[in-house]
Amino acid sequence: MSLSLDNLDNMYIDVLREIGNIGAGNAATALAKIMNKKIDMDVPKAKIIEFKNISEVLGGAETPVIGIMLSVDGDLSGNIMFVLEQKAAKNLVYILMGQIGQAGAAEEFTEMELSALQEIGNILAGSYLSSLSTLTGLKIYPQVPALAIDMAGAILSVPAIEFGKTGDTVLYIETEFIEDDASVVGDFFLIPEVESYEILLKALGVIS
């Protein structure tokens, strides 16, 4: 059997959705602790799309987005990426720094804001990874994240290329965080390396 998202059944998607759910729950709790505020989250949606539609994920290929990517090693090797629209990223920073209402005021990010975003990416990715680790019993270690701001198409080409090695679709998990009247939507891309697919699916009990 050649493993690719194109021929995986719904069970795998359900499992990933569940990981997304637990991960986002952990992430929301982690964020709430840092900010000392109540953070809600919507039920994450696991989605599979074809390459040609990938840029529509975030409102067009040329939409400025923030990508926070970190590589993972241990029993699994691969990458995890958190992507959000520039406007949403501003919102997130304002929620974090307690300046709601000024969202969208300035286009550029300060060093401080970028650093905050990187830390948020770290926390969110860490939460997902620890859910995945708990669920599968696999050891997964995240590395230091890297951040990039550019067109959605360009940022998303990074996970797309990795998925492209095995198929023609990309899987991602859409997550929404809500704090009072401010909400932030971000997309998670879990990108296991080809050899890690089987390990992951076996650990999840999807294949034997």
Place this chain on the structure above:
Amino acid sequence: MENVVKVGMADLNVTRDPGVLITLGLGSCVGISLYDSVKRIIGMAHIMLPSSEQAKNNQNRAKFADTAVDTLLDNMIKLGADRKRITAKLAGGAQMFSFSSSSDIIRVGERNILASRAKLISLNIPIIAEDVGGNYGRTIEFYSCDGRLVIKTIGHGVSQI
């Protein structure tokens, strides 16, 4: 009216004059643009990976540098282009994230550039201009009237090759 045709990720297209081929938000992928200056026929491929030979699933010919160039050439010749006149321009192949490690995922842009060049050279298609590498995304527009390739970026200006 110019005929504006979009080229998606892992996609390719050709068009006659007057036409424009556009691909939005190239990152580590490479945009290969081919031109017959006499017939003014243009073709563009948005490739994601260097080689179809290493891939388990290689049915989508536009996804790989090697097979995309072959298909693009065939399609242009079908429209009436003369293979001997065809020239190439390359754009893209950026490294979007910088890590201390140099894993495969990081170097894929560079490998896409090298594979695209190698394929074109093997077919004796001259590469007359390039805007490749860097750490930023590019939107490219290829015009049939004069074969110019316009490159737009966020924060790195607009240029033309």
